[in-house]
Amino acid sequence: MTKRIALVVYPGFQMISMAAMSVFEIANFGRDEPLYEVQVVSSRGGLVRDSAGISVATEAIETIETIGQGAFDTVLVAGATYVVPAEPVLVDALKRLAPKVRRIGSICSGAFVLADAGLLNGRRATTHWGQAAALQQQYPDVVVEDDRIYINDGPVWTSAGMTAGIDLALALVEDDYGSEIARDASRLLVVHYRRTGGQSQFSTLSTLEPSSDRVRAALAYAREHLREPLSVEQLAAQVHWSARHFSREFTLQTGLTPAKAIEKLRLEAAQALLEAGEASIARVANITGFGDEERMRRAFVRTLGKPPQALLREARERLRA
Numbered sequence: 104m105t106k107r108i109a110l111v112v113y114p115g116f117q118m119i120s121m122a123a124m125s126v127f128e129i130a131n132f133g134r135d136e137p138l139y140e141v142q143v144v145s146s147r148g149g150l151v152r153d154s155a156g157i158s159v160a161t162e163a164i165e166t167i168e169t170i171g172q173g174a175f176d177t178v179l180v181a182g183a184t185y186v187v188p189a190e191p192v193l194v195d196a197l198k199r200l201a202p203k204v205r206r207i208g209s210i211c212s213g214a215f216v217l218a219d220a221g222l223l224n225g226r227r228a229t230t231h232w233g234q235a236a237a238l239q240q241q242y243p244d245v246v247v248e249d250d251r252i253y254i255n256d257g258p259v260w261t262s263a264g265m266t267a268g269i270d271l272a273l274a275l276v277e278d279d280y281g282s283e284i285a286r287d288a289s290r291l292l293v294v295h296y297r298r299t300g301g302q303s304q305f306s307t308l309s310t311l312e313p314s315s316d317r318v319r320a321a322l323a324y325a326r327e328h329l330r331e332p333l334s335v336e337q338l339a340a341q342v343h344w345s346a347r348h349f350s351r352e353f354t355l356q357t358g359l360t361p362a363k364a365i366e367k368l369r370l371e372a373a374q375a376l377l378e379a380g381e382a383s384i385a386r387v388a389n390i391t392g393f394g395d396e397e398r399m400r401r402a403f404v405r406t407l408g409k410p411p412q413a414l415l416r417e418a419r420e421r422l423r424a
Contacts, residue, residue: 106176106279107140111197111216112161113181113190118153119265120181120210126272129288130280138280142175146193154184164196177275178204182211182264186234189219197222201258206275208260210268217259218242226256231264269294311364313356317342321353321361326368329392333365369393370406377414384411 108127110120127139145151148163178200197220201207209217214230215238217223224244229235235249248254253262253271255278262271269292277285313319321338331337338361339349353361373391381387384396393399400410407414 105137105140107142107174109164109175109178110141110143111164111178111180111193111213112143112145112151112153112159113183113187113193113216114152115154115183115185115187116151116181117184117211117265118155118157118159120213120268121159122266123179123210123268123272125292126269126276126288129291130276130284132291138276138284146190146196164193164200175200175204177206177208179207179260179271180209180213180216182209182213182231182268186212186215186237189216194220204258206258206260208262208271208275210262210271211264214238214261215241217261218245222259223261226259227254228256228259228261229254229263230261233264266294311357311359313353315352315356317344317349318353318356321349322364322368325365326372329365329369329372330390331392333361333392335361365392366402367406369399370402373399373403373411374407374414377411378418380418382415384415387411 108124110124112120121143124141124143127141131137131139143159143161144164144166145161146164148161148166150158151161152158178197180197193216197207197216201220201222207217207222209228209230211231212234214223214228215234217228218238218241223242225246227246227248228238229248229251230238232249235247238245239247239249251263252267253260253274255274260271260275262268273285273289273294276288311322313322321342324341325333325338335350336346338353339346342349344352350361353359353364357364359367369391373387373393376387376390377384384399388394388396388399391399393402396411403409403411403414
């Protein structure tokens, strides 16, 4: 049976949220009966202008409610470049709709709209990394995880910013029809299929952004030599600074001590190996320079809230799907 998807937009929404709808469209290709039907709705219907001033035709969200319970399978709330105040009529409509649909979710800052409706209370959720702190501060009952591509907590799905909405939509297709159909859609869209929900929104090197070429060179060297001890003295020697000067400049420019930055690089590399299906945790610990499984386990639990074994189980389940 065709599943009906509603994308909720509002004045100032980010047009890239519409890209997620293309996933459902492409999933229909070559089918005798469409898998999905997509509708764009807003609080009052009519033309709604996005953040770039482009108008999109919408139906009033009331049409979802009047059609009756179960008519729409999934409702997704679009994101915006900047968080905009949620329309009270839209918040009220989402409160009424949530019990009537199988899934409800958000793309990017659409999480703020769901939170306004109380739909994220007590649940894990994510949003664009630049807005995660504000989401947590404004809605303390939400368990915000700022370093996830998307999160599924029961019937509620949330995604990070911008193109992460595509990852979320692919995950919804996989949840509905299996990995083969989701993989086919990703190929037609020419996007990565295995960018999993637990994957980081951004890499360690891209977030540190030191101003000095020498500090950048030291970080690049560290990433290529994770198996080595990577002491401050070793890194400083690579960029021809004294250990004391290197440590001071590194911390000043990155906000992290060299040891903490190296741990983040090792965690990132270990997480990627486990999510790719590397079966041996001991081998991952060795490759990434943790040295032993217990040291890696402590770093994972402290930073990610789960041990490496949990990521490995999740990877195996995805690969079996």
